[in-house]
Amino acid sequence: MRAPGNLADGWYRNVPPKCPSNDPNTLPDSPPPTCDPVESDACMAISESFLTGATFLKRDCACPVGRYCPSDLRMAADRVELPKGVYYLMNCA
Secondary structure, three states: OOOOOOHHHOOOOOOOOOOOOOOOOOOOOOOOOEOOOOOOOEEEEEEEEOOOOOEEEEEOOEOOOOOOOOOOHHHOOEEEEEOOEEEEEEEOO
8 A cells, every 4th residue: 555645646536547557448668579470479368267257368469460369269279278267379360
């Protein structure tokens, strides 16, 4: 917990803090690296939990111009069954 009195953090107002790294609504400091080689480098990993039903997305790299990272699980390059859920690796299409 932060000590009160730091006005830059906006702790006393409804002002969001300055770009924390774990906030999904803020832009990262630098773009992700480009997927290389495109055919085998996973652009995104999707995890689905059996326990909570939650889905987690993790972007690993950006697809080059003219390609995209699919989010449809039917296009997964690899599917790994785990005790607590399923892990999908997506490649650029």
